[in-house]
Amino acid sequence: MNGFTIVWDNRDVLLSGFANTIALSAIAAVVSLVLGALLAMALMARSKAARIGATVYVDAMRCVPFLLLAYLIYYGLPSFGIRMSNWTSGLIALIVYNVAYMAELLRAAWANLPKESIEAGHAFGFHGLKLVRRIILPPVFFAAVPMIGNQTIQIIKDSAFLTIIAVAELTQAAMAIQTTYFVPFASFVAAIALYWITCMAIETGVAFVGRVAKARQ
Amino acid sequence: MTPPMDDAEAPVVLAAHGVSKSFGANTVLTDMELTVRKGETVCLLGPSGSGKSTFLRCLNWLEEPDAGFIVLKGQRIGIRPSGNIVMNDRELAAIRTRIGMVFQHFALWPHLTVLENVMEAPIHVQRRDKAEVRREAEALLQRVGIADKAGQYPARLSGGQKQRVGIARALAMKPDLLLFDEPTSALDPELVGEVLAVMKDLAREGMTMVVVTHEMAFARDVASRVVFLDQGRIVESGAPEEFFTRPKTDRARQFLLRYSAQ
Numbered sequence: 282m283n284g285f286t287i288v289w290d291n292r293d294v295l296l297s298g299f300a301n302t303i304a305l306s307a308i309a310a311v312v313s314l315v316l317g318a319l320l321a322m323a324l325m326a327r328s329k330a331a332r333i334g335a336t337v338y339v340d341a342m343r344c345v346p347f348l349l350l351a352y353l354i355y356y357g358l359p360s361f362g363i364r365m366s367n368w369t370s371g372l373i374a375l376i377v378y379n380v381a382y383m384a385e386l387l388r389a390a391w392a393n394l395p396k397e398s399i400e401a402g403h404a405f406g407f408h409g410l411k412l413v414r415r416i417i418l419p420p421v422f423f424a425a426v427p428m429i430g431n432q433t434i435q436i437i438k439d440s441a442f443l444t445i446i447a448v449a450e451l452t453q454a455a456m457a458i459q460t461t462y463f464v465p466f467a468s469f470v471a472a473i474a475l476y477w478i479t480c481m482a483i484e485t486g487v488a489f490v491g492r493v494a495k496a497r498q
Numbered sequence: 499m500t501p502p503m504d505d506a507e508a509p510v511v512l513a514a515h516g517v518s519k520s521f522g523a524n525t526v527l528t529d530m531e532l533t534v535r536k537g538e539t540v541c542l543l544g545p546s547g548s549g550k551s552t553f554l555r556c557l558n559w560l561e562e563p564d565a566g567f568i569v570l571k572g573q574r575i576g577i578r579p580s581g582n583i584v585m586n587d588r589e590l591a592a593i594r595t596r597i598g599m600v601f602q603h604f605a606l607w608p609h610l611t612v613l614e615n616v617m618e619a620p621i622h623v624q625r626r627d628k629a630e631v632r633r634e635a636e637a638l639l640q641r642v643g644i645a646d647k648a649g650q651y652p653a654r655l656s657g658g659q660k661q662r663v664g665i666a667r668a669l670a671m672k673p674d675l676l677l678f679d680e681p682t683s684a685l686d687p688e689l690v691g692e693v694l695a696v697m698k699d700l701a702r703e704g705m706t707m708v709v710v711t712h713e714m715a716f717a718r719d720v721a722s723r724v725v726f727l728d729q730g731r732i733v734e735s736g737a738p739e740e741f742f743t744r745p746k747t748d749r750a751r752q753f754l755l756r757y758s759a760q
Contacts, residue, residue: 395603395605397601397603397604397605398605398606398607398608400560400601400605401599401601401605401606401607402607403560403591403594404558404560404594404597404599404601405594405595405599405618405619405623405667405671406591406592406594406595406619406623406624406671407591407619407622407623408587408588408590408591409587409588411622411623415618415622416607419609420607420608420609423608423609495653496651496653496654497608497609497610497651497653498608498653
């Protein structure tokens with residue numbers, strides 16, 4: 282029997298893995314973008330303590346292999362009485378890790394923003410959080426759209442690592458089919474095709490949002 | 499109808515006393531004095547690097563002066579009434595809403611449409627009624643001749659159009675005073691006229707304005723008073739016809755010669 286026919290017969294396994302990958306990545310992308318914006322505010326803050334704290338976190342996450350972080354959260358935290366399901370552990374690992382990257386790319390876009398329009402915000406009476414929310418962050422997001430897209434693709438690829446803490450995502454599903462029926466080529470190619478389609482969809486979305494953003498820059 | 503008031507009798511809107519500013523070892527302003535009365539258009543003139551833009555930015559504390567103080571309608575800017583404590587961001591922001599500013603490079607908010615740029619601060623800083631602000635914003639865009647661009651983003655506009663939006667945005671705050679920081683310096687020559695025309699109308703309608711400019715013809719025709727700066731000091735100030743025809747100092751004469759030669 283053809284390997285691809287076997288994969289097709291087991292498509293419900295593959296698709297439910299795919300659904301988990303999409304759900305994990307989508308939630309992780311949105312949450313890490315929002316938290317990343319808050320962390321970027323700390324990176325750009327006037328308070329030195331806030332800047333140092335945020336920088337330490339970002340640097341720490343950028344130096345930790347994601348695999349180890351996932352292990353730490355799933356196997357390490359229970360020793361402190363924090364027990365979570367595989368799925369939740371995986372999601373938290375994705376968020377904790379990618380917040381740092383989102384914050385750093387937003388900080389870079391923020392630092393490159395024209396100073397004058399922020400200054401105009403001050404001159405027109407904006408200050409504090411409202412200045413950030415209404416005057417600074419919108420152009421930061423528009424400028425950062427391509428980088429946010431890249432990072433979202435990175436999140437999807439990171440999610441494949443979660444197979445090592447037995448999260449039932451796409452890579453795990455492909456592995457399950459291949460160990461049951463010994464069809465490694467077909468099952469992995471099928472998984473790769475699904476990852477590829479997802480990335481294409483994101484890139485299409487980025488191109489679309491990019492056009493919207495371009496008019497507003 | 500009341501007869502038009504002589505400028506000397508009009509109430510003082512803004513006064514700056516003894517304003518000094520250094521950037522490191524570089525002294526930019528020394529002991530600047532300026533009084534602006536209601537309805538006046540004061541033009542700050544001087545060579546590049548004379549400190550006129552820095553002085554203008556001190557007036558609303560975008561630059562913090564090292565010494566001296568600035569008073570807007572009897573209220574000190576930047577320093578609390580009690581003691582010598584510097585205002586916090588919230589207090590500074592509140593007083594800045596009463597001073598409109600027009601920037602050299604327009605400084606429009608790129609993510610907002612023309613109409614949204616004009617409405618942004620009145621709604622979100624002054625917390626005024628949205629429908630009313632919209633009506634006023636549309637009228638202002640009409641007044642600066644750009645109503646047909648209300649829904650466009652700034653990136654789609656010419657420099658002259660952007661600067662007219664910048665002026666409408668400042669007017670929407672209903673400020674006591676308008677500051678112009680070289681409003682036509684970044685414009686192509688053929689676009690300068692449309693911006694100056696709007697400013698001329700404002701001056702005629704009695705808006706109180708402080709204008710940093712290199713447009714000598716505008717200063718001569720529109721200013722109620724010109725102030726000439728060189729190396730961070732006021733060298734000369736007075737009526738424009740006096741200044742342009744009979745400058746009292748050598749430095750002013752040299753400056754005017756250089757500009758008339760262009």
